Amino acid sequence: MLYKDIDQNITNDHKALKQSIHDFAMEVLRPASIELDQLTPEQVVEKNSIFYKTMQKMYELGYHTAMLPEEVGGIGFDPLSQHIFFEELGYASAGFAVAIAVAAFGPLFAAMSGQPELIGKITLPFTQCKDVSNFSCWAITEPNYGSDNLAVGTDHFQNPDIVQQVRAVKKGNEWIINGQKSAWISCGPVADNAVLFVNIDPSMGMSGGGICLVDLKQPGVTKGMPLDKIGQRELPQGELYFDDAVCPEDMMIVGPEAYSIMTSATLAHANALMGAIFTGVARSAYDLALQHSLERTQGGKLLSQHSLVQHKLFGMFRKVQAARSLSRTAITFHLTTEVPDKKFSIAAKLTSTYAAFEVANDAVQLFGGYGLSKEYPIEKIFRDARAGLIEDGSNDILAIVGGNQIVKEAE
Ligand SMILES: Cc1cc2nc3c(=O)[nH]c(=O)nc-3n(C[C@H](O)[C@H](O)[C@H](O)COP(=O)(O)OP(=O)(O)OC[C@H]3O[C@@H](n4cnc5c(N)ncnc54)[C@H](O)[C@@H]3O)c2cc1C
Structure with a gap:
C-alpha cells in the first residue's frame, strides 16, 4: 500500500483490520470484479457464477454483518472500522462493496426498528447464516421517479402531483403492493427480500410513503432482465414488479x-457509506497512477521525474486525502448521533465520488494509451467512478437537497 494513513485515531487493531481486509479485497474481489466486468449481465447472475462464489466468501467471513451491531449478531465494527472496511472493499471493487452493503439492508432496517419480533424474524437469521442464500436490497427508485424519491425535505417532496408509483393498500392485516421499481435496484436480480419504499397516502405526495420489508420470492413479485451498464458491472441490477404482492402488517416498519x-436517515446512511467506498476508489486510482509514473519513461526520464507529473500527482493525493477526512468524519458522526443529519453524509458522498472520478480521469491520462486498454484496471476504475456520480442519488440533486436543508435551517 503506497498510501499512508495519518488518522490519529487509528489503533494497531484498526491497522491490522485494514491490512486483512485490503489483502482479501485485492486477492478475491479485484480479480473477480475484473472477470465479471467482461461477462453479460445474465452471466453475472447465473447460479454458481463468480458473483455468487465471491459473495459466498464474504458471507463466510461474516462481512455481510459489517453494518450490524454485536447485540444482533453483527461484527459490531466501531465507526472508524466501518469506514476502513468499506474503503478497502471500494479500493478493490466498488460494485462488491455496494453489493455487500445492500445485502444487509433488510436486516439493518429490522434491527433499527427495535422490534424484537422483526429482529428475530429478519436480522438474526441473516447474521447467523454463513451462506449467500439470504440477500436483501434497497428498492426506492422508480422508472418515472428517480431523483424525486430522494428530494426529501424540499417542497416538492410534499407536492401531491409527484407521487411514488409503487403503492401499498391495507386490506385486513396485510398490505397489498402494486407497481414497478426501476432497473437500478442494486442486487435486485439476486435478492430474496427488499427494503421497499412505497406510497401509502398520495395526498401527501412523496412524503406520504411507507417503508416495508417484502419477500421477493412470493408469487406476486417478478424480476426484470439484469441491467447492462457502463461501470460496476460486477454489481447486478434490475427491475422489481409487484402485482398484488403481500406484505404482512408487522413488516410495514415506517408509515407516512x-x-x-x-x-x-436512509440517505444519510447510504451516502456516508458511499463516501467511504469512493475514497477507496479514488485511492486505488491514485496508487495505480503513482506506480505507473515510477515505471514509465518518456522524455528521457521516468514520468515521476517530470514536475508536471508531480504536480498532477499531488492534486490527486490532495483529493484522496480530502475525501477520506470528510467521509470518516461523516460516517463517525452518522453512526454516533441520535438524530441523523443528511447534509454531512451528502457532502461526503459528493466529495468522494467527485474525487474518485477526477482522480481516475487523471490516472487514465497519466497512463496514456495504456489507460484506455482493458489490460490495465484503471479503465474499469474510471467507468466505476463515473457511475458513482449518479448512484445513491445524482450528485446535482443531492447538492440541491443539502443546500435546501442548509437554507431552511438558517431561516
Ligand atoms: C450504480 C447505481 C446503483 C444504484 N443503486 C440503487 C439501488 O440500490 N436502489 C435504488 O432504488 N436505486 C439505485 N440507483 C438509482 C439512483 O439512485 C438513481 O439513478 C438516481 O437517484 C437518479 O435517478 P434517475 O436515474 O431516475 O435520474 P433522474 O431523476 O431522471 O435525473 C436525470 C437528471 O436530471 C437531473 N434532475 C432531476 N431532477 C431535477 C430537478 N428537480 N432539478 C434539476 N435537475 C434535476 C438529475 O440531477 C440528473 O442529472 C442506483 C444508480 C446507479 C447508477
Whole structure:
C-alpha cells in the first residue's frame, strides 16, 4: 500500500483490520470484479457464477454483518472500522462493496426498528447464516421517479402531483403492493427480500410513503432482465414488479408519519457509506497512477521525474486525502448521533465520488494509451467512478437537497 494513513485515531487493531481486509479485497474481489466486468449481465447472475462464489466468501467471513451491531449478531465494527472496511472493499471493487452493503439492508432496517419480533424474524437469521442464500436490497427508485424519491425535505417532496408509483393498500392485516421499481435496484436480480419504499397516502405526495420489508420470492413479485451498464458491472441490477404482492402488517416498519425522517436517515446512511467506498476508489486510482509514473519513461526520464507529473500527482493525493477526512468524519458522526443529519453524509458522498472520478480521469491520462486498454484496471476504475456520480442519488440533486436543508435551517 503506497498510501499512508495519518488518522490519529487509528489503533494497531484498526491497522491490522485494514491490512486483512485490503489483502482479501485485492486477492478475491479485484480479480473477480475484473472477470465479471467482461461477462453479460445474465452471466453475472447465473447460479454458481463468480458473483455468487465471491459473495459466498464474504458471507463466510461474516462481512455481510459489517453494518450490524454485536447485540444482533453483527461484527459490531466501531465507526472508524466501518469506514476502513468499506474503503478497502471500494479500493478493490466498488460494485462488491455496494453489493455487500445492500445485502444487509433488510436486516439493518429490522434491527433499527427495535422490534424484537422483526429482529428475530429478519436480522438474526441473516447474521447467523454463513451462506449467500439470504440477500436483501434497497428498492426506492422508480422508472418515472428517480431523483424525486430522494428530494426529501424540499417542497416538492410534499407536492401531491409527484407521487411514488409503487403503492401499498391495507386490506385486513396485510398490505397489498402494486407497481414497478426501476432497473437500478442494486442486487435486485439476486435478492430474496427488499427494503421497499412505497406510497401509502398520495395526498401527501412523496412524503406520504411507507417503508416495508417484502419477500421477493412470493408469487406476486417478478424480476426484470439484469441491467447492462457502463461501470460496476460486477454489481447486478434490475427491475422489481409487484402485482398484488403481500406484505404482512408487522413488516410495514415506517408509515407516512415518519417516512420523511426515515428517508432522510436512509440517505444519510447510504451516502456516508458511499463516501467511504469512493475514497477507496479514488485511492486505488491514485496508487495505480503513482506506480505507473515510477515505471514509465518518456522524455528521457521516468514520468515521476517530470514536475508536471508531480504536480498532477499531488492534486490527486490532495483529493484522496480530502475525501477520506470528510467521509470518516461523516460516517463517525452518522453512526454516533441520535438524530441523523443528511447534509454531512451528502457532502461526503459528493466529495468522494467527485474525487474518485477526477482522480481516475487523471490516472487514465497519466497512463496514456495504456489507460484506455482493458489490460490495465484503471479503465474499469474510471467507468466505476463515473457511475458513482449518479448512484445513491445524482450528485446535482443531492447538492440541491443539502443546500435546501442548509437554507431552511438558517431561516
Ligand atoms: C450504480 C447505481 C446503483 C444504484 N443503486 C440503487 C439501488 O440500490 N436502489 C435504488 O432504488 N436505486 C439505485 N440507483 C438509482 C439512483 O439512485 C438513481 O439513478 C438516481 O437517484 C437518479 O435517478 P434517475 O436515474 O431516475 O435520474 P433522474 O431523476 O431522471 O435525473 C436525470 C437528471 O436530471 C437531473 N434532475 C432531476 N431532477 C431535477 C430537478 N428537480 N432539478 C434539476 N435537475 C434535476 C438529475 O440531477 C440528473 O442529472 C442506483 C444508480 C446507479 C447508477
